Amino acid sequence: xxxxxxxxxxEYQWQIEPCGKMRVPVIIxxxxxxxxxxxxxxxxxxxxxxxxPGIVKASYAMPDAHWGYGFPIGGVAAFDPDKGGVISxxxxxxxxxxxxxxxxxxxxxDDIEKVKKTLADLLxxxxxxxxxxxxxxxxxxxxxxxxxxxxxxxxxxxxxGTKDDLQYSEENGCMxxxxxxxxxxxxKNRQKNEVGTLGSGNHxxxxxxxxxxxxxxIADAYGLKEGGIVISIHCGSRGLGHQIGTEFLKKMxxxxxxxxxxxxxxxxxxxxxxxxxxxxxxxxxxxxINCAIANRQVLTHLVREALTTIxxxxxxxxxxxxxxxxxxxxxxxxNGKNKRLFVHRKGATRAFGPGSEQxxxxxxxxxxxxxxxxxMGTASYILAGTKESEALAFGSSCHGAGRNMSRKAATKxxxxxxxxxxxxxxxxxxxxxxxxxxxxxxxxxxxxxxxVVDAAEGAGLSRKAARLIPMICVKG
Amino acid sequence: xxxxxxxxxxxxxxxxxxxxxxxxxxxxEAFEQAATAMTAVICDPAVVxxxxxxxxxxxxxxxEILLVDWLNRLIYxxxxxxxxxxxxxxSIGNNKLQANVWGEKCDRQKHxxxxxxxxxxxxxxxxxxxxxxMWVAQCVVDV
Numbered sequence: 104x105x106x107x108x109x110x111x112x113x114e115y116q117w118q119i120e121p122c123g124k125m126r127v128p129v130i131i132x133x134x135x136x137x138x139x140x141x142x143x144x145x146x147x148x149x150x151x152x153x154x155x156p157g158i159v160k161a162s163y164a165m166p167d168a169h170w171g172y173g174f175p176i177g178g179v180a181a182f183d184p185d186k187g188g189v190i191s192x193x194x195x196x197x198x199x200x201x202x203x204x205x206x207x208x209x210x211x212x213d214d215i216e217k218v219k220k221t222l223a224d225l226l227x228x229x230x231x232x233x234x235x236x237x238x239x240x241x242x243x244x245x246x247x248x249x250x251x252x253x254x255x256x257x258x259x260x261x262x263x264g265t266k267d268d269l270q271y272s273e274e275n276g277c278m279x280x281x282x283x284x285x286x287x288x289x290x291k292n293r294q295k296n297e298v299g300t301l302g303s304g305n306h307x308x309x310x311x312x313x314x315x316x317x318x319x320x321i322a323d324a325y326g327l328k329e330g331g332i333v334i335s336i337h338c339g340s341r342g343l344g345h346q347i348g349t350e351f352l353k354k355m356x357x358x359x360x361x362x363x364x365x366x367x368x369x370x371x372x373x374x375x376x377x378x379x380x381x382x383x384x385x386x387x388x389x390x391x392i393n394c395a396i397a398n399r400q401v402l403t404h405l406v407r408e409a410l411t412t413i414x415x416x417x418x419x420x421x422x423x424x425x426x427x428x429x430x431x432x433x434x435x436x437x438n439g440k441n442k443r444l445f446v447h448r449k450g451a452t453r454a455f456g457p458g459s460e461q462x463x464x465x466x467x468x469x470x471x472x473x474x475x476x477x478x479m480g481t482a483s484y485i486l487a488g489t490k491e492s493e494a495l496a497f498g499s500s501c502h503g504a505g506r507n508m509s510r511k512a513a514t515k516x517x518x519x520x521x522x523x524x525x526x527x528x529x530x531x532x533x534x535x536x537x538x539x540x541x542x543x544x545x546x547x548x549x550x551x552x553x554x555v556v557d558a559a560e561g562a563g564l565s566r567k568a569a570r571l572i573p574m575i576c577v578k579g
Numbered sequence: 580x581x582x583x584x585x586x587x588x589x590x591x592x593x594x595x596x597x598x599x600x601x602x603x604x605x606x607x608e609a610f611e612q613a614a615t616a617m618t619a620v621i622c623d624p625a626v627v628x629x630x631x632x633x634x635x636x637x638x639x640x641x642x643e644i645l646l647v648d649w650l651n652r653l654i655y656x657x658x659x660x661x662x663x664x665x666x667x668x669x670s671i672g673n674n675k676l677q678a679n680v681w682g683e684k685c686d687r688q689k690h691x692x693x694x695x696x697x698x699x700x701x702x703x704x705x706x707x708x709x710x711x712x713m714w715v716a717q718c719v720v721d722v
Contacts, residue, residue, distance in 0.1 A: 142594055144594075169594045169595055170593065170594045170595065171595065171702075172596075172700040172701065172702035172719060172721065173701070173702070176595055193700075193701075196721075197697040197698040197700075197721045198697055198721075233687070233692065233695075234621060234685060234687075234692035234693070234694065234695050235661050235685040235687070235692065235695075237661075289655060292659055293655065293658050293659060302695060303692075303693075303694045303695040303722075304694050304695065304722050342658050345654075345697040345698050345721075346655065348697070348698055349651045349654075349698045349699075352698075352700075352701065353644065353647070353648070356644070356701065357640065357644075368701070369643075369701045369704065370700060370701035370702050370704070372701070506594050506595050507594075508594075509592045509593060509594055509597065510596070510597050510694075510722070511590050511592060511597060512592065536687055536692075537691060537692060537693045537694070538691070539691065539693035539694075540693045540694055543693060543694065579695075
């Protein structure tokens with residue numbers, strides 16, 4: 104991207120003043136190298152978002168931003184319902200509430216090394232992953248409605264976890280305001296047999312070792328120490344979320360004109376928060392959030408079963424579960440006054456700072472855990488939200504490394520079996536039902552996660568707590 | 580009658596996802612080719628046997644909405660039935676699409692499916708004629 108069009112506000116903050124139909128500025132958080140390598144489309148899409156009704160302060164892009172559909176992936180935008188603000192299905196994405204959860208264990212690197220391949224095999228066997236995989240549960244429509252209403256709480260009541268798990272999930276595991284009645288039967292049918300499945304693409308379950316602690320106080324609050332073992336799960340709301348996204352994108356595109364919205368691109372389809380379609384989507388999207396949390400909760404149960412089968416002493420405690428494709432109703436200070444806003448984070452993580460009442464009490468000294476998924480060959484990070492981020496970007500940070508190359512380009516460069524062999528030589532065991540899938544997700548197809556995280560910290564969006572390296576990766 | 584010799588499908592680049600494009604002498608066949616391009620995101624379409632037939636009908640305000648609807652219906656049917664599709668016969672008229680679609684149950688050993696498709700998007704969405712007077716039907720699919 105040509106940096107000449109930006110006004111550089113600080114080392115990590117780049118701004119474009121409103122022009123044309125833009126109502127607010129575009130602000131991109133990145134270092135000079137990251138912004139130079141960023142797709143021009145990020146800026147174009149962020150500027151389109153800046154033109155939507157009721158947008159507040161700015162249209163933001165995180166350091167891992169790349170070309171999305173409508174909103175850039177890595178995009179953050181807040182809307183004021185009292186000023187005609189909108190909600191956008193594209194601003195949340197097809198995989199509603201896709202997110203990461205991380206669990207700490209009482210295990211050491213040595214405990215895992217001794218059983219690594221056996222454990223990888225059992226995890227791959229236990230966790231339904233890849234195209235067409237079906238979960239072990241088959242839910243009736245009324246059971247699905249219960250799950251969509253209470254999310255992680257439903258999963259725990261069904262025996263797939265502990266009450267402690269809920270305490271350490273965003274929204275205490277249950278997104279209020281979910282309206283299963285606004286979720287179509289098509290969407291529900293897709294989910295009947297998909298609860299507790301990982302999916303495919305960039306979704307994974309990893310056994311990771313903590314290789315570096317950056318801030319001891321934060322790490323202590325999260326129960327992390329160097330040489331410790333963490334389990335991370337990255338997945339979302341599966342077929343149900345995809346179907347909700349598909350249906351409402353169409354509905355919003357069809358009704359935009361009647362709602363007085365002049366869409367710069369059809370893919371920016373949105374509806375006023377105070378409209379019927381807007382409220383319907385909000386209720387359905389919140390049900391999608393519950394579906395994703397329940398899905399990750401059931402997967403957690405499967406991981407616990409597998410791990411304790413191989414290592415009976417293993418204990419897994421949830422550090423946090425955080426989504427990076429959502430629209431959340433939050434209160435933020437705007438011009439010195441508290442405002443109720445709807446914050447879209449598409450490929451961006453909520454990152455509330457110390458003292459926030461929205462995070463578990465034991466984390467209020469440290470800030471909210473921000474879980475950054477890397478690739479199967481590089482690092483993942485656990486960061487902490489900052490007070491500064493709340494002022495900079497409505498309490499948001501990056502979500503991962505971000506792709507640097509298309510899937511097509513990746514398969515031209517690498518073969519899945521070669522990627523698996525190379526990673527094995529580095530001590531990382533990969534299990535995946537698809538070698539082409541592995542090639543498409545090759546570590547070098549992504550940006551350097553270390554650089555992305557450094558930029559997020561440099562910009563003040565979050566603080567580094569710990570760096571993790573994969574030992575086992577089950578890919579979808 | 581469409582000139583089938585000139586019809587083809589291809590993928591085009593998108594950083595996070597992938598674009599599917601069908602090109603043919605007539606619109607309906609371009610839609611068929613776009614569907615084949617979508618199957619090719621998942622696996623080699625030539626490996627998918629035409630063992631089972633289903634019918635699909637959809638409607639859209641214009642050709643572009645109709646293309647997204649068509650691809651999304653295929654995504655839905657693949658997911659619900661656990662199938663992959665390799666052969667498509669489409670007819671389009673009055674903003675309505677009717678199709679016969681053939682395929683088989685997804686078999687991991689046989690099809691080696693790489694990735695699930697979450698949805699067809701409005702990104703890079705285009706249905707119209709190119710400079711060679713061929714119909715093009717394309718969009719980015721989210722994987």
